[in-house]
Amino acid sequence: MSAPLGRRVAAEAIGTGLLVAVVVGSGIQATELSHDVGVQLLANSLATVFGLGILIALFGPVSGAHFNPAVTLAAWFTGRRTAGGIALRDVAAYVPAQIAGAVGGAILADAMFAKPLVRFSTHQRSAGHLWLGEVVATAGLILLVFGQNRIGRAALAPAAVASYIGAAYWFTSSTSFANPAVTIGRMFTDTFAGIAPGSVAPFIAAQLLGAALGLAVVTAVYGLHAVPARRAVEVPRGEPEPEPAVS
Template sequence: MSATPLWRRAVAEGIGTGLLVTVVVGSGIAAAKLSPDDVGLQLLENSFATALGLAVLILMLGPVSGAHFNPVVSAADWWLGQRDGSGLSLRELATYIPAQVVGAIAGAILANLMYGESAVSWSTTDRSAPHLWIGETVATAGLILLIFSLVWSGRAAIAPAAVGAYIGAAYWFTSSTSFANPAVTIGRAFSDTFAGIAPSSVLGFVFFQLFGAIVGVGLVVVLYPKLGSAADVVVPHADTTDSGVAS
């Protein structure tokens, strides 16, 4: 368990998830303005900014909270940690998830305001279709498998680059453009822009993200049955004193 106070880790998770949504929504708005007649170019711009932004956020906040920024990552960390007493406790999980969701909503509002949009404009982009749900299942399962295979095999140091690269690639190889994150999905409903998702589509996406996480956890257990512990996902976070200086 990290010596960093739980409230500080929750703040880091809220900020990290919020800035991630700001990157996703903000770059989507910018892409739509810069390339109004080319959806493919818009997606390229959006995915490139998201991949780089996510890697930077993991590097910046990982030492504080582990840089989950995603309820299914936190839930998987808690679940897998039950086997050997590592990972998040139930209390920590119950603190991380609300912080991530609130942060995601705030991040969407910030992106809207930066581009002169209404603070809240509910998305009208319908994403309710079986092929999109399959895409979310694949995207989330792959994300969980990637993160825990890196951690359990002692390669967590490359997680910022690897996770950023995976999400950037998954924008293109999944039909859903790889939300793979319930908090981010909820946040994106607050912006009627290129990266938005209609509120009516959120529940379906979240359900299949949870299902994908279960699939991913199962694959981790099958492929890495004897390696490591679940703690310190996405990256190892250092013990800190109350002054916030790493010991």
């Protein structure tokens, strides 16, 4: 990523904000159009799939389109001893931007649907099986993002990551938040996609555990080195290799 840090931080803040606006806004719209919870979740997940794919394609070339502190931390951890890896100063800038963007996105969605701009969610999500769902969802996301990078298929990130998140809405008990910033943002809306403040800390702990497990699986499957044995996507000579783009 050759863009100045300020532009990359702006991309992370705006991208994360728009992602949360998609998640929260589509949840509000779904509940206003249908009383069937299954239909509501289907509408919410489909909007997230399409929105996330577009946002990754749009912002990925600027910042890597992390939109997720767990991914940013994983990117720093895996690249901390390599030239061109994300630095701690980038982490220190990305993570607050992602959180601020997520909160702003939730407020924007509420404003678009004439809801109270800030009303903490009353949707309790405190149960062991939900935390396990977050561990699985986040581990799978990290495996997908960094596994793609190891085999030279990072260019598939917009479709692959969006498809995974859409699937994880349905195969995990937690509906796959898989993102500490998004979790914090969703705390600020008392709508379909919200999460009560008391449920946030355990969700984030589960997500960070999932990120660590995901990196462990990446190492077990692909080894310690990030250079793939066989490149599936060639990068033209003289151009930087694209960073993994994720939610």
